[in-house]
Amino acid sequence: MKFMFQQAFRSGKFVTGFSIFMAILLVVLIYPLIIKDPPLTIIGRGTFFEPGIYVNVYDSLGSPQYTLNLKGADARRVASRLNDDDRAAMQEWLVAAGVPEAEIDTADTPLLLELWFKTYDPTLSVPGMTNARRNYFIRLNNSLQGLLDPNDAILAARDEEGALQQVGTIAQTDFVNVGQVPNVRLLPLGTDNFGRDVLTELVAATRVSLQIGFVAGFIATLIGLVIGLISGYIGGIVDDSLMFITNLFTVIPSFVLLILISFSIGQDKRGAFTVAAVIGFTSWVWTARAVRSQVISLRNRDHVNLSRLSGHSLFSIILRDILPYIASYVVMALILQISAGILAEAGLSILGLGPRTTEVPTLGLMMNWAMIYQAHILGKWWAFFPVILVIALIAFSMNLMNTGLDQVFNPALRD
């Protein structure tokens, strides 16, 4: 056994896969110790907040203020307010007013503004322009000038009579230190359609999905192993009838069985572990077939015959003389079953047949929510891309471990 592990760790593929998997596992275990929020609490009012650092505006007013004179701050301020439509409209006006198109660069904000204030004239009538459009340009001009207004913003509070009294001002050069603002929330992956922190949710979902994968994988491997061992070792009518069932389930897609069973169980009774068990019970076929063919080749080896002649029981022969020889294979099958289980859960959830949604997130459910709320069409990549990446990384690492082991135990495949 020890030798087997040493061998496995000499394979580069296995080590790579193992490291990726362990990294995922470590994050899943450590993250909840640091961020203790329950993963399904709704923190954002609104959908799909972008990833970033969220600073409390109210608190930042009360925090110590510093004056920093930064070059180009005005231009940046205007640049962030001017959207692409406005820029295109400005270009359109400038062209209509006779500025050559080559001189206008809508991406260069200071240059565009300079050109705009130099040429813009609200009284100029551009032929073919509607009155509404002319008013739009007047509004645009006013708002641009408002943005460049060097005056301070005024803070006001209501006094006893309800009239507003100035209590302070904020200059355009005022800054706060984020470290001194009491309420700052880092949302590395933004929020999802319900306003939940995607990263916290993703970590919890990965944990649950891994658990589902492990439960499904263990159930499938156990059933497959038992059927394969019995069928292969005993042979005869037992083998025939077991193989009949196995062959049936090989051709009938397990996906179909999964859909039927999950639908019949009903949304309320579908917990994460029920789903895992259902996946396990529908995916043992491969393991059973493979174990059986290995056992058949082992059945008539000398050491097994000797054991049989010495009168060892069936159970002890299987346990001591056959299992150790197929152990490496079973481990590889288990690894593949785990990753297949995680994928099966994700597929089911996208069909709306995943675990019930109230308790725990799973990777499939997160994907399902993102799809239902059209995150992919709206370009909210943080709601679905990390999920796909985690699923792919888990499957990738498991597959690498499997290929690595395969190369260690199957010399014909060694490079």
Place this chain on the structure above:
Amino acid sequence: MKAYASYFSNKLLWFLVTLVAAFLLNFFLPRLMPGDPVAAIVARMAQGMTNTSGVQAIYEQYTELFGTNLPMHEQFFLYVRNVLRGDFGYSFSQYPRTVADVIGASIWWTIALQLPAILVGWIIGNTLGVLAAYRRGGFDKVLMPSSIFVSNLPAFGMAVILLVVFGVTLRWFPTSGGYGFDMIPNLSWDFIWSVIVHYQLPFWSIVLITIGGQAIGMRSMSIYELNADYVKYSRFMGIKDRQIVGYVFRNAMLPQITGLALAIGTMVGGALVAEIIFSYPGLGSTILTAVLGGDYPLISATTLIVTIMVLIANFAIEIIYGFLDPRIKAAQSD
């Protein structure tokens, strides 16, 4: 030819047996589950209804439609009759359409999408696999890790990535549906063009996934074969490399064909989920609407149809395999 006849009749018999078993499972599995499927549907339909006799009336209407008040064997005959009559009963969520009507509208989309996609992916994947095994070196070093990674992406993941890159960001292809939302199916060029454009993203997402998995399998098969004694012997005999690769390809291909027969169920399952991502009007989307609408007869019939499609594909592959594998001919004529 006699040898083949016996092989084929054997396969046909097995096909029929699995068909019957699949049919029985399709009938019994849902009914073996605890709880009354009709009660669940009625509970959902009657949400907000306070009138108990009204709820009771709905319940009775559905048990009548679905036949759950009958003893099990009569339910079975009712089910068989509905299937044989070809309408599978009424759809709950799209009443008064029959289930056959709903499925008939979507099944051709699925067949036209998945059959060519899986075939093309399989052919490209196997060719790349042999090349990787034969050339090794740089080609292999680039191809292998990328195929392993691609084949580990779930089909829906690939679908979403293609959709976001080519549909949303680059705007080369439409993002959803089987044809333009403003069109009525007809035989005009506009419509056909729209169908072709909508076809691309779902098609390539399935093809790419299939290529990844097949290339890996074919590569290890070919490496295995390249190390076989007959290859070394042929080399000593001075047979041309090109011809040897041909032998290797043929020998490595046979397990791949069996592999395709065994994996086609999983592939179809993954592709059905990919259809949902693109809102493609095929069986995958039908399953989704059926699940969301709690439409029991529709789910049952759709899964049965998918199973039958997979069984037929399997049968076809086994028949082709019979013609390709010389060992079958040899074994049968002994």
